[in-house]
Amino acid sequence: MSLTTVTVNTQKAPEMFVEVMRAGLVPMVVSSPGCGKSALAAQIAEKYALKLIDIRLTQCDPTDLSGFPSLQGDRASYLPMDIFPLEGDNLPKGYKGWLILYDEMNSAPLSVQAAAYKVILDRQIGQHNLHKKVWQMAAGNLTTDRAIVNRMGTAMQSRMVHFQLNINFEHWIEWFLANGGDHRIASYIKFKPDNLHMFKPDHSDKTFACPRTWSFLNRMCKNWEEIDHNHMSIKAGTIGEPVAREFMGFCRANFKMTIDDILRAPETVKLPDEPSTLYAVSGLVANHLDEKNHEPLLKFTERLPMEFQVITLRSGFMRNKKLLTYPVIKEWIAKNSVYLT
Numbered sequence: 001m002s003l004t005t006v007t008v009n010t011q012k013a014p015e016m017f018v019e020v021m022r023a024g025l026v027p028m029v030v031s032s033p034g035c036g037k038s039a040l041a042a043q044i045a046e047k048y049a050l051k052l053i054d055i056r057l058t059q060c061d062p063t064d065l066s067g068f069p070s071l072q073g074d075r076a077s078y079l080p081m082d083i084f085p086l087e088g089d090n091l092p093k094g095y096k097g098w099l100i101l102y103d104e105m106n107s108a109p110l111s112v113q114a115a116a117y118k119v120i121l122d123r124q125i126g127q128h129n130l131h132k133k134v135w136q137m138a139a140g141n142l143t144t145d146r147a148i149v150n151r152m153g154t155a156m157q158s159r160m161v162h163f164q165l166n167i168n169f170e171h172w173i174e175w176f177l178a179n180g181g182d183h184r185i186a187s188y189i190k191f192k193p194d195n196l197h198m199f200k201p202d203h204s205d206k207t208f209a210c211p212r213t214w215s216f217l218n219r220m221c222k223n224w225e226e227i228d229h230n231h232m233s234i235k236a237g238t239i240g241e242p243v244a245r246e247f248m249g250f251c252r253a254n255f256k257m258t259i260d261d262i263l264r265a266p267e268t269v270k271l272p273d274e275p276s277t278l279y280a281v282s283g284l285v286a287n288h289l290d291e292k293n294h295e296p297l298l299k300f301t302e303r304l305p306m307e308f309q310v311i312t313l314r315s316g317f318m319r320n321k322k323l324l325t326y327p328v329i330k331e332w333i334a335k336n337s338v339y340l341t
Contacts, residue, residue: 007164010036011171014044020161021099021135026120028105028138031165032199034210037139040165041101050099050135051092053083057108062115067126078126084119085131097133106140113156121159169193172211177286177318182221185214186315187283188250191276195243209239227251254280259288266300278308286315289323298328310339 008016008029017027017040029037038054045052055064063069067078080086085098092098102116120138123130130136138160173186189196198209207213217238224231227248235244254277261269262285272278282304285297289312301312313332316323323329333340 007166009166009168009171010040010175011168013040013163013165014047016163017137018044018048021137024123026136026138026160027163028140028160029163029165030106030140030142031167032142032197032210034199034208034212035165035167035197036211037165038101038103039211039215041099041137041139044135044137045099048099048135049094049096051095051097053085053098053100054103055083055100056103057112057116058104060108060112060115062111065112065115065119065125067128078128080125080128084125084128085134086125087129087131089131091133097135098131099135099137102136102138104140105138106143117156117159120156167197167211169196172196173315174318176214176218177315180319182218183283183287183315184227184251184255184280185218185221185247187254187280188247189214190283190311191250191279192246195246198240198243207238207240209243213239227255250276250280253277255284257281257284259284262300263293263296266296267303269300271303278304279311282308282312283315286312286319289316290320291322291326294323294326295328298332302332306336306339309336314340 013029017029020027029040031037041054042052044050064081064083067080070077070079084100102120105113105116108116118124119130120136123134123136142164169189173189176189177183177186195209196214197211200208217235220231220234220238221227227235228251229248232244232248235248238244239247254272254274257269257272257277262281272281285301289297301309304312313323313329324333
C-alpha cells in the first residue's frame with residue numbers, strides 16, 4: 001500500500017494540524033527546505049499558549065527518546081530526559097501546555113526514528129507518560145529535494161497523519177505584512193512571485209531565495225533606509241546573488257518617489273506607469289496608511305489603476321485592521337466591493 005500525503009497550504013495548515021493534535025494524533029508535515037515548517041509550529045504554539053519544545057532528531061541519540069538506562073535499587077529502569085513534560089509536572093508559567101516539534105524526522109537515523117515510536121504513538125518515555133497537556137508534531141524534508149532524508153519505516157509512517165506543505169505567495173505576503181514585513185520585500189515578491197521560493201535540488205549556490213531566507217533579509221532591511229550596493233554582500237549571502245541583484249535593482253529603480261512627495265500633492269503628483277514601479281508605490285502607500293494620513297493617501301490611491309488600488313488597500317488592511325473602521329475607507333470598500341471578491 002502506498003503512502004498518501006495530503007497537500008496543504010500555509011494558510012490552512014495550522015487549523016488542520018490543530019484538529020489532528022486535538023484528537024491525540026501527530027501530524028507529520030514535509031516540504032522543501034526553507035518553507036516555514038518550524039514557523040508554523042511556533043505560530044500554533046503562540047496562538048494556543050503552548051510552550052514550544054523543538055527537538056532536532058538528527059542531533060538525538062535513541063536514549064534521548066526512550067530514556068536513559070539507570071539502576072533503581074536492584075532493578076534497571078529508564079529515566080526520561082528533562083526536555084519532556086511528564087504526568088505530574090506543573091504547567092509552565094503563562095502557558096496552557098506544551099507543543100513538541102520533532103523536527104528533521106525523516107533525516108534522523110533509523111535507530112532514532114525507532115526510538116521515537118513509543119513517544120509518538122503511546123506518549124511514553126520508558127515507563128513514564130507524557131503530560132496530558134502535550135501536543136506533538138513532526139516535520140521533515142521531501143525525498144525529491146536532495147536534502148538528507150532517510151527511509152521512514154512503515155511502523156513510523158502509520159503512527160502519524162501526513163501532509164505536504166505548499167507555498168502560496170499570496171498567503172505568505174498576508175502573513176509577512178501582518179507581522180511587520182518590510183514593504184520593499186513585499187512589493188518585489190508581488191511583482192516577481194516566482195522569486196519567493198527558488199529552491200532547486202541540483203543548485204550549486206551557497207543559499208537560495210525561500211520564505212526562510214526572505215525573513216532573514218527582512219530582519220536586516222528594517223535598518224536600511226535604502227537598498228543599495230552597500231549591503232550587496234549581505235543580501236547575496238542571504239537570498240543568493242542573482243535574486244539579490246535583481247531585488248536591489250528593483251528598489252533603486254522604483255522607490256524614487258517618496259511618501260512625502262505623495263503627501264505634499266496627492267492629487268497632482270505624477271503617477272508611475274511601469275508595472276514594477278506601480279507595485280513599489282502601492283507597497284509604499286500601504287506601509288504608511290494610518291489614522292493620521294489615510295485620507296490624502298487614499299486620494300492618491302484612487303488615481304491608480306483599479307488593480308493597484310486593490311493591491312494597496314488589501315496590503316494596508318493586512319498591516320492595520322483599524323483602517324477598515326475609517327469612514328473614507330469604508331466608503332471606498334462599499335463603492336468598489338465588486339473588485340475585492
